[in-house]
Amino acid sequence: MVPPPLALYVHLPWCVRKCPYCDFNSHAAKGELPFEAYIDALIRDLDQDLPLVWGRVVSSVFFGGGTPSLFPPEAIDRFLQAASARLRFAPNLEVTLETNPGTAEHGRFDRYRAAGVNRISFGIQTFNDQALQRLGRIHDSNEAERAVKLAQDAGYDNFNIDLMYALPQQTLAEAEHDLERAFALQPTHMSHYQLTLEPNTVFFARPPQGIPDEDSAWDIQEYCQRLLADAGYAQYEVSAYARPGRQSQHNLNYWRFGDYLGIGAGAHGKISSGADQHVLRRWKHKHPQTFMDHAGTAAGIGGDEVIGADRLPFEYMLNLLRLHEGFGLKDFTSRTGLDPARIAVPLQAALARGWLTRDGDHFQPTELGRRFTNDVVELFLP
Numbered sequence: 001m002v003p004p005p006l007a008l009y010v011h012l013p014w015c016v017r018k019c020p021y022c023d024f025n026s027h028a029a030k031g032e033l034p035f036e037a038y039i040d041a042l043i044r045d046l047d048q049d050l051p052l053v054w055g056r057v058v059s060s061v062f063f064g065g066g067t068p069s070l071f072p073p074e075a076i077d078r079f080l081q082a083a084s085a086r087l088r089f090a091p092n093l094e095v096t097l098e099t100n101p102g103t104a105e106h107g108r109f110d111r112y113r114a115a116g117v118n119r120i121s122f123g124i125q126t127f128n129d130q131a132l133q134r135l136g137r138i139h140d141s142n143e144a145e146r147a148v149k150l151a152q153d154a155g156y157d158n159f160n161i162d163l164m165y166a167l168p169q170q171t172l173a174e175a176e177h178d179l180e181r182a183f184a185l186q187p188t189h190m191s192h193y194q195l196t197l198e199p200n201t202v203f204f205a206r207p208p209q210g211i212p213d214e215d216s217a218w219d220i221q222e223y224c225q226r227l228l229a230d231a232g233y234a235q236y237e238v239s240a241y242a243r244p245g246r247q248s249q250h251n252l253n254y255w256r257f258g259d260y261l262g263i264g265a266g267a268h269g270k271i272s273s274g275a276d277q278h279v280l281r282r283w284k285h286k287h288p289q290t291f292m293d294h295a296g297t298a299a300g301i302g303g304d305e306v307i308g309a310d311r312l313p314f315e316y317m318l319n320l321l322r323l324h325e326g327f328g329l330k331d332f333t334s335r336t337g338l339d340p341a342r343i344a345v346p347l348q349a350a351l352a353r354g355w356l357t358r359d360g361d362h363f364q365p366t367e368l369g370r371r372f373t374n375d376v377v378e379l380f381l382p
């Protein structure tokens, strides 16, 4: 089993305030944030995980959150320097930083760029100012556009915009208007997420009025898929669309069942263990203070779980079937170490139901299969 590509995820867990729909590991900042102490903890955390990945090349780094753009560029720079002294970075390393437009200041993007960040992901959600308020966002649509322009002035041409659809009271025309305002900014990548009510959020406890039902949400999705395609953004995953060659390398690596280290509060990592057909999943303490108190020691690890051969086909499909490109049987074997005979029965069942198509050794989800991804993936449960 040749080790798959390796990525590095870095979690930065604070936000200006908590959005009522969000179940990410993000915490409203109270007072001064301990940027330096947190970067120190990240480096200790990385040091502890290094033996898992000795000698391997890292192909992407992703600063996710929370709101990574709350961190000063100098802090990001210090982490990247420490990481490059410890890991082998690929020459064409993709380095993404998630940004809330409400935290974009003049001059910051130049310095993120100098630190090595070469891709920005903006959480914009919608350009409708009333909707932004209902979503508890800290910025309006003009600020969102201004943030993108500041990044463009600093030389960023490779950037993503996150939009959500099926917002409370949203019409088809409003969803279209959001896309048009996004297209005008010329992003290379768009993430188009259906608003979901997640347990343990304010919206889950008190759902806002007028959330479109499943059929209306599906209509918005189908319509927007067409608009995105017409504007030159090819869908390559459930919620991800890109201009040619501009897919997120970091996210593609997750969905192709690649390996990743997860550093920082609540971060999850996945590392394949060569010959013995298993995968190690490791996660870190969720709470930022607990994480900082213990990072780099055995007590800093939230948990380790070994995924054995019986569960690997399911975990593989859970990721691969999100992708339009599908998978080959050779890819399956090289990522899991398993013989394709292990999945012959569920593959046959998925073909028979019209959920997958087959071309030689390559399988792709059909439109029907993509609509019922959960049912397809369930076929591969142990």
Ligand SMILES: C[S@@+](CC[C@H](N)C(=O)[O-])C[C@H]1O[C@@H](n2cnc3c(N)ncnc32)[C@H](O)[C@@H]1O
Residues within 6 Å of the ligand: 015, 021, 022, 023, 024, 064, 065, 066, 067, 098, 099, 100, 101, 122, 123, 124, 125, 162, 163, 164, 193, 194, 195, 196, 197, 198
């Ligand atoms: C970590 S945030 C992005 C950066 C920054 N925190 C922000 O919000 O601007 C990741 C993205 O997930 C999406 N998201 C979060 N909660 C969601 C939910 N309940 N339903 C759909 N999308 C959601 C949003 O589009 C958000 O931009």
Ligand code: SF4
Residues within 6 Å of the ligand: 014, 015, 017, 018, 019, 022, 023, 024, 026, 065, 066, 067, 100, 123
């Ligand atoms: S800013 Fe982003 S991460 Fe923070 S609470 Fe809002 S959606 Fe979640």
